[in-house]
Amino acid sequence: xxxxxxxxxxxxxxxxxxxxxxxxxxxxxxxxxxxxxxxxxxxxxxxxxxxxxxxxxxxxxxxxxxxxxxxxxxxxxxxxxxxxxxxxxxxxxxxxxxxxxxxxxxxxxxxxxxxxxxxx
Amino acid sequence: xxxxxxxxxxxxxxxxxxxxxxxxxxxxxxxxxxxxxxxxxxxxxxxxxxxxxxxxxxxxxxxxxxxxxxxxxxxxxxxxxxxxxxxxxxxxxxxxxxxxxxxxxx
Numbered sequence: 001x002x003x004x005x006x007x008x009x010x011x012x013x014x015x016x017x018x019x020x021x022x023x024x025x026x027x028x029x030x031x032x033x034x035x036x037x038x039x040x041x042x043x044x045x046x047x048x049x050x051x052x053x054x055x056x057x058x059x060x061x062x063x064x065x066x067x068x069x070x071x072x073x074x075x076x077x078x079x080x081x082x083x084x085x086x087x088x089x090x091x092x093x094x095x096x097x098x099x100x101x102x103x104x105x106x107x108x109x110x111x112x113x114x115x116x117x118x119x120x
Numbered sequence: 121x122x123x124x125x126x127x128x129x130x131x132x133x134x135x136x137x138x139x140x141x142x143x144x145x146x147x148x149x150x151x152x153x154x155x156x157x158x159x160x161x162x163x164x165x166x167x168x169x170x171x172x173x174x175x176x177x178x179x180x181x182x183x184x185x186x187x188x189x190x191x192x193x194x195x196x197x198x199x200x201x202x203x204x205x206x207x208x209x210x211x212x213x214x215x216x217x218x219x220x221x222x223x224x225x226x
Contacts, residue, residue, distance in 0.1 A: 035216060037218075044205075044207065044218065044219075044220050044221040045156075045158070045164065045207050045209075045218045045221070046218065047209070047215055047216050047217055047218055050214050050215070050216060059214035059215055060215070061215055062121065095163060095164075099211070100169075104211065104214060104216065105152075105211050106154040106166060106169045106209065106211050107154070107156075107164075107166060107209075108166055108175070110163035110164055110165075111163065112163055113163060
């Protein structure tokens with residue numbers, strides 16, 4: 001059974017940093033690109049970042065480029081999102097998501113999300 | 121940058137009626153288009169991929185169509201469990217942008 005479990009969400013002050021993680025099981029992690037998708041309270045889905053199966057290529061939405069860094073540890077089956085220079089509009093539930101190919105494709109599995117609140 | 125636009129933002133439909141949701145891409149995505157359903161408090165669920173292929177265990181009342189820049193999701197006869205928010209997403213190249221969503225309400 002495919003499982004994705006996010007952790008690390010917290011309350012952080014504007015300008016602060018936070019790292020969220022996603023532990024996965026039930027599939028060959030290194031064979032699939034992964035995405036982070038966020039959802040602000042009462043708003044729609046926003047694709048945030050993606051990383052290929054090998055971790056060699058990373059991709060970012062304009063809204064987070066230069067502030068967020070995605071990475072993965074294929075030996076431990078964990079996906080990370082390092083978030084720096086956080087702003088109040090980064091407040092959202094952050095979902096970890098598995099795509100269906102090594103280079104990136106549609107999402108077939110989602111985690112339940114971890115809540116990040118940026119507020120003073 | 122490619123933009124995905126969904127319409128309408130909200131669709132009011134009675135149970136048993138047909139619902140037609142639209143998604144438009146600012147540049148061609150060929151058929152690299154997925155639809156997701158999200159219910160309150162839940163993660164999204166994949167409904168349609170490749171513009172028209174139903175995902176595993178998705179009922180036949182959900183139909184996707186289109187290619188290039190214009191796409192449609194049709195729910196032929198709305199059931200109570202279908203009232204939710206629906207999102208399209210392109211995935212031909214990164215970034216895998218989502219549309220703004222269509223809320224289907226009673």
